Amino acid sequence: MWNLGLEQRLMWRRWQGPTPGSIAQAAQLTEARAAEPWLAAGSQTVQQQALRDLDQAWRNFFGGTHGRPTWRKAGVHEGFRIVGAQALRVEQLSRRSSEVLVPKVGWVRFKRSKAIPQFKSYRISRDRAGLWHIAFAAKPDPIPAPGTGEVVGLDRGVAVAVALSTGELTSPARPGPKQAERLVRLQRKLARAERGSNRRAKTKAQIARITAREGDRRKDWVEKTSTGLAARFEVIRVEDLNIRRMTRSARGTLDAPGRNVRAKAGLNRAILAQGWGQLLTRLEQKAPDRVETVSAAYTSQRCSVCGMVDASSRKSQALFVCTACGWQANADVNAARNIAAGHAVTARGDGGSPARSVKREPQHVRPPKVA
Incomplete structure (x- = not known):
């Protein structure tokens, strides 16, 4: 329809x-x-x-708030929404299970993951792994501020999803080596399978179950992390990143093909697997008016102790050693401390002055090709 x-x-x-x-x-x-x-x-x-x-x-x-509506695909966008009086026909059977009267289907039993709040509609959907879910639309109350006045900075990365200015490092649970190896075998099997065959459909379902579990782990991490941050800290500051632009494909066009396409595709997958956007969205919902964004310019090159900005201070992905004062710390934690303090500097290193709008750290300009 x-x-x-x-x-x-x-x-x-x-x-x-x-x-x-x-x-x-x-x-x-x-x-x-x-x-x-x-x-x-x-x-x-x-x-x-x-x-x-x-x-x-x-x-x-x-x-101007959303993109153009697109086609819904069978096996991907499987679901429907019930509103009005028919959405209220839900009964509780036991401590963990309830049932809902679905139009043209009848009473369907489901297991509750949490208490059902006050709602006016619900949506039934089927994921790619073949599992059916029911979600009740409700706007939960925001988490109250602790009243301590404590400020925390969040630095988002690929190796470590989120580094806090307090020194904590947290990331979603990743699949184990056996599961990753099985996923690779299934993907190779899918590439050899004939399109439209039963074997291909079965292999796709097996891959979908693995990726669905990975998504569930990421969502669980986002919910627990966002709830903990909203309850512990008065103000939450994050770096201002344009995730959509950062994960844009590098394939280019036939006339102007891109460079390092495979490496860029792997980086895009790694960024999306960390759940940066989901975490920020849930933080803004759970802690409204308490989430602030800070320009990401030079936050990983600035020493959070003396304020010196030097690209050579970033010794590696995980190590920061200031070339001026010698202070040493985890590079992501150092960046998170700069974000917590609201420090964003210009290219001249003027700490405290308004920074220009930069979505990522400056890159080295490639020299022009010589014919």
């Missing part, structure tokens, strides 16, 4: 006038259900809600 509504919206032409909106599409849906038995076999509530969600997606796009 989403794809049908999207196809109709994309038929807009300047000389043909506007395409039907959500109200007109809902009326057309009633006529289509009377004419097509395969549409009538589905829930009208689910189908109408898909059209409403599509209309909201277009509103968000034209409002």
Whole structure:
């Protein structure tokens, strides 16, 4: 239903006038259900809600807050949303299990991961591993500030996901060597399998289960880390990073192909596996008005003790030794201390002056090629 509504919206032409909106599409849906038995076999509530969600997606796009609505793919975007009175038909069976009345399906039992809050809608979705989930839409109360006035800085990296100015290092749990080796074997098996075969479908499901567990571990780490930071510290300062631009593909075009494409792709995967964006989003939700961003310019090259800015002080990925005062510390912790203090410097090293907007540390300019 989403794809049908999207196809109709994309038929807009300047000389043909506007395409039907959500109200007109809902009326057309009633006529289509009377004419097509395969549409009538589905829930009208689910189908109408898909059209409403599509209309909201277009509103968000034209409002500039989201991207253009895209096609939904079978096996990837499997799910639907229930709102209104039908969403309230949920009953608790025991301490851990409940059941929900799904339209056109009946009562379905599910296991609760936490207490069900006050909600007005829920969404049932199926992940790539074949597992079904139900999520109740609720806006939780923010975590109250501890009142200590303590400020913490967060430096996000690839080797260590988050380094705190207090000296703590934390990262999501990574798959073990046996699991990583099994994933590589399955990916090679998938590359040899014939498209459309049962073996290929089975291999894809096995890979999906492994990647789903990795995503679950990352989400669990994000929730626990964000809750702990919001409860322990009054102000949380993070470096201002444009993650979307940092993880942009380096493939280029046919006329101007990119360089070091495989290395850049590996770096992109490593960045996305650390959950930088998810952590910042959850921090802003759990600690509203207490999360501040600091320019990332030169934070890893500045000594947090004497303020000297020198690129040679960064001896390695994990070691920082100041060339001026000799102070030595973990490089990520040193950067986190600069972020906690709100120190962002210009290229001249003027600490305390407003820094120019730089999304990443300056890179060395490559010399021009000589013909």
